[in-house]
Amino acid sequence: MQKLIKLLNTIFFSLFPDLCFHCNKMLNEGEEVLCFHCHTKLPVFDGCWVNSQHNIITHLFDHKINLKYGFAFFYYESSGVTRSLIHHLKYKNQEIIGTWIVNHFGDLYNSTINDIDYIVPIPLHTKKMKERGYNQVDTFCSALSEKWNIPYEKDNLIRKRYTNTQTKKSRIERAINLKDVFDVKEKKVFSNKHVLLVDDVLTTGSTLESAGYVLLDSEIKHLSILTIGIVV
Template sequence: MILLKDLFHLFYPKLCVVCDTSLIENENVLCTLCRHDLPLTNFQDFTDNKVTQNFYGNIIVEKGFALLFYRKKGSTLQLIHDLKYKGNEDIGVFFGNWLGEMLAENQEFKDVNFIIPVPLHPRKLRERGYNQVTKFGERLSFYLKIPFINNELVRISSTKTQTFKSRFERFNHSDTKFHLKNTAKFNNKHILLIDDVITTGATLEACAKEFLKAENCKISILTMAYTE
């Protein structure tokens, strides 16, 4: 069996998402050089950083974190693009394992009750075939021992892709709406909302406001990247 696996990788080697070099044993998604070159945010304070500050005056975010900075060019953009549009869900697993291990160690989200992904509209989900943050959330759930729930918050409006809109247009796009099926389920609970990238934060804010309809519900936010 090992021989067959080695032969398969000989003819179909796994390649680094960023630089296309062949990955060696123990490398996954990225080669070691590209991984070390990632633009880490290095946010030290989970209660006061660019993620939490993004929502000041709109909603209260207990804790927030993003692993990488997202820029117009570079490795983070390539990773997120391949995750969302090329079906490479291994990238979600990669980020989930990375952040899961880190957060299990530092215990920053130890009092969270549920991990909730930003949902796709059903039509978009059918077209893409997957939600790009599902694997991410499942791995976080594994490491943090917190339930991952992807069927309580639903998206009830569909928007065109945000990629080529200006920041002002994205922030002011008010058509994106969400619905929480069972508000009472989240009374007195702490929710960790997850997504791939924070751009303006408008989508995450809309999701959070649904949960804030529950009594004494607290919100924290975790993403793979933050737009610099």
């Protein structure tokens, strides 16, 4: 029976081999999500390792919202490896990518995250959730929660108004589009807590800023931000 299963697996993977999510080459044994070559090309964002309280991310939100920590895993480039990962995670239902990132890079911030009380994702509107079928950062946040032993609270911050895609909007247009979009169902849940707000890509910061205002209004103790990629 085991020989038959092994044979069937061999046939399946020969017909439908795993491909690198960036270069589309067939993955070799021991490779997952990315081939070794593309893995080495991942532009790791190390600015927040040295000082998680004073870096590009925290400076971006100066005079807007008060952040304790700012984290990102990778630089985001228009044709780079990070873009390929996030594109497949966001639009191709490849949620394995979120877990893979945490498994390979989740130890980077172990010394910093000890005082965080909740991991909270940027929520999707119910209409967008039905269209897409999943929140692209859900598996990513779940993996972070398990690795860091921090509760994952995905239902208390909500998106109460449907918005069109932000991709081609200017910063001003993004801010207008996101006005009064988010809300907190039960403020007491986050009261006096340190909340880590998570999104896939940090570009202008409008989405995180809008959600951050709402969380700070819930009398949280500290607000920090984590994204998979950052555009610089």
